Amino acid sequence: MFLEPQWTPHPQTGWIEVICGSMFSGKTEELIRRVNRALIAKQEVKIFKPALDKRYDEIKVVSHDRNHVHAYPVENAYQMLSLVENCQVVAIDEAQFFDNHIVEVCNTLAFRGIRVIVSGLDMDFQGKPFGVMPHLIAIAEFVTKVHAICVCCGGLASYSFRLSPSKKQVLLGEKDIYEPRCRYCYYKAMFPEMVLEQEKSY
Numbered sequence: 001m002f003l004e005p006q007w008t009p010h011p012q013t014g015w016i017e018v019i020c021g022s023m024f025s026g027k028t029e030e031l032i033r034r035v036n037r038a039l040i041a042k043q044e045v046k047i048f049k050p051a052l053d054k055r056y057d058e059i060k061v062v063s064h065d066r067n068h069v070h071a072y073p074v075e076n077a078y079q080m081l082s083l084v085e086n087c088q089v090v091a092i093d094e095a096q097f098f099d100n101h102i103v104e105v106c107n108t109l110a111f112r113g114i115r116v117i118v119s120g121l122d123m124d125f126q127g128k129p130f131g132v133m134p135h136l137i138a139i140a141e142f143v144t145k146v147h148a149i150c151v152c153c154g155g156l157a158s159y160s161f162r163l164s165p166s167k168k169q170v171l172l173g174e175k176d177i178y179e180p181r182c183r184y185c186y187y188k189a190m191f192p193e194m195v196l197e198q199e200k201s202y
């Protein structure tokens with residue numbers, strides 16, 4: 001379990017933490033857990049989410065289990081910079097929906113001494129890196145990859161399988177459109193010939 005770092009020789013700088021994984025892997029719950037611990041420590045915390053993500057609530061970050069914290073919806077990453085006065089901790093959910101500027105914003109916040117917690121999907125429904133997430137993972141001091149349970153076999157899921165035929169990268173949805181799946185069950189549905197070929201030579 002992730003524990004807050006307690007010591008730094010440069011207290012004037014902060015750091016970046018990334019929480020990543022598939023849908024239903026517990027990214028938002030982990031973000032809420034870290035935020036709540038910071039609040040217990042009486043730290044000034046602000047939570048942001050992209051304004052386009054209105055799935056459960058417009059001004060809350062809500063997990064699939066309906067745990068929630070108050071959040072500021074922002075249209076773009078730069079908006080966060082003007083809203084973080086006196087903050088010690090900034091948490092950003094659904095980071096895959098922001099454009100590249102979020103990298104500069106996270107770095108700026110960390111250099112201002114802020115602890116930045118970023119949560120997002122590392123892969124899209126095609127199993128490809130999602131937006132700016134690989135870049136954030138590369139620059140973060142701490143990266144936590146969480147896993148869901150595969151709905152087909154009960155194994156460890158790191159892929160988000162899309163049930164709808166849409167090929168748009170951004171398609172908001174829940175269990176109606178997405179299933180967390182393990183490597184085998186995801187590839188078997190996406191590329192059956194490839195899995196069959198592998199099984200023959202096994």
Ligand SMILES: Nc1ncnc2c1ncn2[C@@H]1O[C@H](COP(=O)(O)OP(=O)(O)O)[C@@H](O)[C@H]1O
Pocket residue numbers: 021022023024025026027028029030062063064065147148149150151180
């Ligand atoms: N297949 C699944 N595997 C794991 N958790 C699931 C699954 N389906 C539903 N859940 C629920 O989703 C919760 C995680 O929700 P959340 O933190 O919002 O995930 P994420 O932000 O990664 O999509 C779990 O605690 C669990 O109750």
Ligand SMILES: Cc1cn([C@H]2C[C@H](O)[C@@H](COP(=O)(O)O)O2)c(=O)[nH]c1=O
Pocket residue numbers: 022023024027028055120121123124125126160169170171172173174178
């Ligand atoms: C895989 C995938 C997901 N999305 C959308 C679906 C949801 O609205 C969010 C992810 O939410 P969660 O908190 O991680 O469950 O992203 C998408 O737009 N495109 C995709 O490929």
Ligand SMILES: [Zn+2]
Pocket residue numbers: 150151152153154155181182183184185186
């Ligand atoms: Zn599986």
